Amino acid sequence: MDDLERELEPHIDLENDSDSSEDNSSKGEKKSKFPLVKPIYGDQTQQNGFRRTTSMCRERIREAMLHHRWEEAAEYMVYYPQILEDRNLFTAQPSKEFIWRTATEIFHHHPNSTMEDYNTIYERMKHSGFRHYLMISLEHSFHLLLHQQIEDAKRHLASAESWRHGKETAAQIQNIKLIQAYRGLLDYIIWCDKKSTRSSSDYYESDSNQTMQNYFRQASVNLEEILKNPGVWDCFILRYVEMLEFYEHHKEALQVLNDYAYDSNFPPNPNAHVYLYQYLKRQGASEKRLMKVLKVLHALVPSHELMLEYSSLLLQSEKQSDTQKALGVVLEMLDFNCWGSNLEVWIRLKAVIQKLQNQVDWENIVCEKMAERKDWWLALHLTSFHATKDSKENPELFEVKASLTKILFPDRPLKYSVNGSQVKGKAETKKRKGRRY
Numbered sequence: 426m427d428d429l430e431r432e433l434e435p436h437i438d439l440e441n442d443s444d445s446s447e448d449n450s451s452k453g454e455k456k457s458k459f460p461l462v463k464p465i466y467g468d469q470t471q472q473n474g475f476r477r478t479t480s481m482c483r484e485r486i487r488e489a490m491l492h493h494r495w496e497e498a499a500e501y502m503v504y505y506p507q508i509l510e511d512r513n514l515f516t517a518q519p520s521k522e523f524i525w526r527t528a529t530e531i532f533h534h535h536p537n538s539t540m541e542d543y544n545t546i547y548e549r550m551k552h553s554g555f556r557h558y559l560m561i562s563l564e565h566s567f568h569l570l571l572h573q574q575i576e577d578a579k580r581h582l583a584s585a586e587s588w589r590h591g592k593e594t595a596a597q598i599q600n601i602k603l604i605q606a607y608r609g610l611l612d613y614i615i616w617c618d619k620k621s622t623r624s625s626s627d628y629y630e631s632d633s634n635q636t637m638q639n640y641f642r643q644a645s646v647n648l649e650e651i652l653k654n655p656g657v658w659d660c661f662i663l664r665y666v667e668m669l670e671f672y673e674h675h676k677e678a679l680q681v682l683n684d685y686a687y688d689s690n691f692p693p694n695p696n697a698h699v700y701l702y703q704y705l706k707r708q709g710a711s712e713k714r715l716m717k718v719l720k721v722l723h724a725l726v727p728s729h730e731l732m733l734e735y736s737s738l739l740l741q742s743e744k745q746s747d748t749q750k751a752l753g754v755v756l757e758m759l760d761f762n763c764w765g766s767n768l769e770v771w772i773r774l775k776a777v778i779q780k781l782q783n784q785v786d787w788e789n790i791v792c793e794k795m796a797e798r799k800d801w802w803l804a805l806h807l808t809s810f811h812a813t814k815d816s817k818e819n820p821e822l823f824e825v826k827a828s829l830t831k832i833l834f835p836d837r838p839l840k841y842s843v844n845g846s847q848v849k850g851k852a853e854t855k856k857r858k859g860r861r862y
Contacts, residue, residue: 438661470630486527495534502528506549529568543568559585559600563607568613577616579611602654606661609647613664616640620671629691641668652681655690675708686721697729698722712738723754728761735771745784746851751777756794765806766815772824778832788835795833804836807841 482505490496506524528546532538547565562585569578586604616637623633629825648665651658662685669678682704686697702718719735732754739751755774758764781787795802807830815823830839 479507483523489529493534495531495536498531499535502531521550521553523559525557529564540572540574558588559597559604562588563600563604566607566611570614575611575614579608579615582608582611599654602651605647606658607650609644609651610661610664612640612644612647613668616644616668641672644668645831649681652684655688655692657692657694657696658685659694659696660698662697666700666704670704670707678704679708686718693725695722695725695729699726699729703732712741723757727754727757728763732758733769733773736777740773740777740780747782748777748784750792752781752790752794756798759802759806760798762805764823765811766819768819768822768825771822771829775825777827778829791832792835799834799837803837803839803841807834807839809840812841 480502486501486505489495489501502524517792525546528550529543532546533543536543547561547568551561551565562581566578566581566585569575569581577624582604586601586608619633619637619640623637645665645668648661651661662681666678666681669675669681682697682701685691685694686701691697698718698721702715702722705715705718707850716735716738719731719738722729723732723735734752736754736758739747739754742748751772755770755777758770759774764770778787778791781790784790807826811826815826827841830841
């Protein structure tokens with residue numbers, strides 16, 4: 426609540442808000458050079474009392490919400506909208522936003538709230554001013570969508586998309602584009618519903634296929650348009666590609682994913698390269714092409730789980746340089762603590778080193794890679810604490826790590842394998858017991 430109130434601090438800029446046109450009869454008169462004294466009679470006293478009452482009501486709402494007394498908060502909220510009668514520039518806009526956000530939060534938690542309650546507050550706030558009309562319409566559609574009222578949600582978005590007031594601002598244009606994108610997403614949802622309900626024999630014969638095609642075209646127009654605006658549009662891109670792939674428009678789908686991943690106007694987005702890689706893999710692309718995509722992803726997120734696949738592809742290559750790259754990829758994964766206890770990564774590291782040992786200068790290659798890690802890798806992975814923990818929780822992991830310690834750190838005293846023989850014996854005993862069953 427404190428964050429909400431700070432966000433709603435009074436500000437004068439009420440661009441294109443109908444409530445901002447107050448009656449100022451002195452606007453054309455010559456302004457005095459002396460500060461004006463506030464009047465102390467009649468209307469001012471009444472106005473101060475009105476504001477004190479609404480301020481107290483606001484505090485009661487805040488207190489009830491903080492203690493999750495939603496019924497009580499709703500009772501006070503019935504009276505608080507009277508603040509909209511206040512024509513003061515400093516309180517009008519923040520009060521509208523407070524009512525919008527607070528009322529929807531109360532309804533969300535109130536045990537007896539209905540869809541009609543939501544619709545009433547959304548419609549009232551949309552028409553109480555113009556500053557937040559588009560965003561309130563978008564939020565209203567989200568709520569309808571949560572209640573499976575997809576057609577109503579689409580209708581509200583269509584109405585918001587055609588809404589105009591005064592001179593278009595940059596923010597207004599961006600919001601309209603966002604609404605268009607969500608309209609496309611709703612068309613995709615309806616398309617999915619039609620796809621799931623039609624039978625396999627309907628594909629070429631019935632009207633259901635034509636209906637699906639219509640929704641596909643409607644969704645494509647809006648989803649394709651969003652790609653013209655740099656940003657992170659993951660949920661829209663995935664749905665668009667899914668539809669293109671369904672209709673076997675593979676060239677268009679690949680172009681969309683390539684533009685999303687490599688267009689310099691878009692912000693760096695690891696997910697874009699993940700989506701491109703997954704699509705190429707589904708289409709049976711060559712290993713060389715897959716490695717090219719994963720190479721970029723590695724530069725962005727060296728700890729990504731797909732680096733296991735990248736190292737595997739490098740390991741399958743016949744080039745010696747690719748084996749060295751695989752070593753760097755796996756070591757960089759282990760630079761992150763989240764992979765420290767992952768058996769698969771350590772097994773991959775062991776496999777890379779075993780293949781690397783076929784090269785004459787393999788020891789120099791390993792030493793070069795470990796030189797920058799010698800001061801902190803031991804503390805991260807290979808202490809006596811790790812040895813004890815691994816031996817109890819994952820003996821197989823302990824064995825793999827113990828077999829690599831002397832290779833990775835040939836000149837350093839290691840605490841990890843102090844009790845290695847005992848632990849190894851326990852691990853072998855555990856394996857033998859497992860084989861009995």
